[in-house]
Amino acid sequence: MSKALVVGAGVTGLATAWGLIRRGFAVTVVEKGPIPNPTAASSDHHRLIRWHYGDQAGYAARMGEAFAAWDALWVDLGTHHMIETGVIAVSSEEGDWADTACRTLDGLSIAHERMTAAEAVARFPHLDPNLAARFVSYTPTGGALMANRILEGLRDWLTANGAEIRTETEVTAIDPDQVRITTAQGNDFAADVVIVAAGISAPGFNFPGAPKLVPTSSTIVYVEPPADLATAWQGAPSWVDFGGFDDLWGIAPVDGLPLKLGLGRLSLPGDPATGRVASEEKIREIVTAYRGKFRDIERFTVTSAQTNFYTVAPESRFVLQRSGKAVLLSADSGHGFKFGALTGLDAAEAIAEPGRFDHVARRMAGRDI
Template sequence: MSGTEPYECIVVGAGVEGSATAYYLAKSGCRTLLLEQFPLPHSRGSSHGQSRITRKAYGDYDHFTLMMKEAFPMWETLEKESGLTIYKQTGMLAMGLPDHSFMSGTRRCLKKHNIPYEEIDAKEMHRKYPMVSFPENFKFIIDFSGGILRADKALQAYHSQFKRYGGAVHDGEPVTNIYPGDVITVRTTKAEYKTKKLVLAVGAWASKILPNLGLNLPLQVVRISVLYWREKHPGEYSAAKFPVFYQENGCGKYSVYGLPSEEYPGLVKICLHWGPEVDPDLRDKADDKWVTETMCKYVSDYFPGLVPMPAVSESCMYTWVPGENFFLDCHPVWKNIVIGAGFSGHGFKLAPVVGKVLGELAMERNLSYDMTPFKIDRFSPKHKL
């Protein structure tokens, strides 16, 4: 639909956050258009690939833990509606020195929210998981809720159900201009659309699009090397034997995360939770050799059952914001423009709730959560309005 009749809402960005938002809006009876600059499916953003880690415990980020309690049943609902399996439980292993802030925060969070877990020492760790070799003075916490989200299936489910509820998807259609007002005009390379509400969930391109709307937010785009390591003994690190894991400061100031051999036969996914800063349109030019070198040493030190050279290397992008709390808020001047940005590499698991909240903002409904941590003005940015 183009021309004079406006949509009730347009969502720009068909990654997981935008797709979850569009799904929520359409399911709520809102006539919605979902715009995506690349032909779907694609691997140029932050939501592609086959797997993501999920868990309930979020350390000292209590607001995220509360959201995760709702996200789990929302993923289950999406599975039932779509007939696709999205979540696979493996447990999530946190590791580090006992007094490390991440470990103590995880422990407090699990206890506070009555999330089933187990804490073990290095000896018990070796008994349970002899395929890894971490320092003897480490402690290990297993959050039994943790596991794998099948990212590609999640996106497929959101898109199919969005269409089922009457939504329209226009992919391969980049937005070229946005003209705010009581009725917003969105111009693309193919058409011009009118809408009463606009949601921008544009991932790494927020750093390019938002300044055109007078918003200069502290967003940093980094290229993540998604590395897969071959098992020396096939099946040793399978999802039936080994959990997903996260080690804060696993490589100096950088964290490390990993998933068992589930996506590719015989390959374990272990990645650095950081990378070189990039322009999202030029990310393939980034020099990330230091990331691979860092991870080769990490795998060699702690995973004796893996070949310490990556067998497969892929990439995605994080849009990082200081403190890692997202932006989920209305534009400070044009309240009918809603912004979701800065998901900092950990937004996928929260997507059902993020989509609900962005949808509530767009539809001017009562909000399900205290949005103080996600306000745009918390950094007191200078707006050129």
């Protein structure tokens, strides 16, 4: 039985371990914190999964596979950790992100419903009555992947299926030639293959020939609508864009959680060790950006806010790269969680079938449709 070492227990690392065990590997996962790790890119109540993908046709074309991979994981876990809300994308000017995304979907024959701003407001009364939109695109599939529950479910499934999981164990060195890792505790682990899926920690390992991976911040704000708007928000869709170039995205209220507001234009390179404070100024800027989008947003109550970090690779593409018997796996760039289960199956395929490695790497990078 081949042995695999996985460094990092975010969704990418845990899903890869899942894929490898399904292919008969013995797996050890090493994580520097707990699972879920609150400082990891994967950790939060939930993450958005949606069909709209701007001009990245290679990724939009794989979303059907991504949903199917999650379904396969739910079967193994014996439970379902996705809440379907549907997703809207709003175009306010020709050539903006949502407009481009809809052209991409049309080119791939992926169904989505278009409606006018008036039709959208009538159907979704939480929207601002004066919503400025050329059109609103809607898909009934998509919504919230319950991130921390998925990480916990994968951890428990891996343990039950023979994986060794070492938490609170920081990896300090990786030897691709000897297929060995060293930890801060002085322990060495060896295997037939080492997979570096360390997220924001990956740049610190100086993986030979690795592309530049840039730690990037993302501040999100959780808000509650006033009581008189609670009914309007029942059954509301999540959203991936509200037109223009602000990159507004978020998740509707689900499972007792308030709605989650994101503002992509504030995502900038930063230091994960010092940049995690969500300032009052940034919180106000995010909430203010939703004026004209949601009805009476100025009356919403901020319940919490946080700044997470993720890594961005060149062209925001996923990275699967070999050096000796080590593999660098960086499937993030701000859009990785929705592909988490599929990334695990992809990486396991590339590792178990070395002749297909380059093909899988291109596919994961969105270069093959």
